[in-house]
Amino acid sequence: MSRFIVFDVETPNRYNNRMSAIGIDVIEDGVIVGEYYSLVNPEQPFDYFNTRLTGISAETVAGSPTFPELWDEIEPLMSSGLLVAHNAIFDMNVLKKCLCDYQINWKPYVRYTCTVQLGRRSAARYEPQAQRCVRSLRHLPESPSGKQRQPRLR
Template sequence: MSQFTVFDVETPNRLNNRMSAIGITIIENEQIEKEFYTLVNPEAHFDPFNTMLTGISEESVRNAPSFPEVWEKIEPYMSDGLLVAHNAQFDMGVLKKCLLAYEIEWKPYARYICTVQMGRRLLPGISHKLNDLCDYYGIALDHHKADSDSRACAQILLRYLQSGADIRPFIRTCSLNR
């Protein structure tokens, strides 16, 4: 696999069915080649906890594009390469729920890998929280900021690949249908 689309989303509330930000980091030939970040107007309420955690509020997304507008820009990134996220079930779930909520047709399923699951097998006995892995590898992180989180996840994946890790056992499939 020569291209990976590493992404991270932030959400406005505990329902986790909308995103308030997305960060994407593209890896090609084992190098970070492109990055994309945007706030997203979730057209939904914000829980105080999420605002405190991410620093994103209703005010900060007031003029941000909605998910369908963002999707037009990110769909080519999301369609090329293998999707990657740290705690991928969460990010894949939010992506799926956004696609369904806005009735956006994409593809019936997406292949992805989770750097948490990889880390648990490759580095047993340590914490696999994103901030702890960043400390372990000396990676800069502004936690719960989608651009920083996606870049950090990409750098973790690169460390795993450079150590000789085989991604094939970690590839999973997410159904994007109801």
């Protein structure tokens, strides 16, 4: 059985050392079997840019749990499979900084993968075919008007 813990965090400011939201999906054998989402009170000010980007503000998180209050609830999920994130370096660093700032001990090593890196590796596999396609388009014959003919999609 394969079990993936897909997660994403939002941050309140440019320091990226606290969360303002976290979303988690638990996937077993390709099926979503659990979902979790919570706003997080970062106990830090919000930057205008981050608020515009995420739609999350100090008012939005008022009354939300802080990271330590949330950790007891999400730790069992985060410990139950391979962590997966899009741009995992960002999400893992935010998680690490939150754990360190609040002096929460977790694991010395955590297995994770990054969908950005997976996508780049997959794209590189198909790059030669794409380059051949672009080269062939450059060599299309010219039309009588002197303009290059556009390929027709069928």
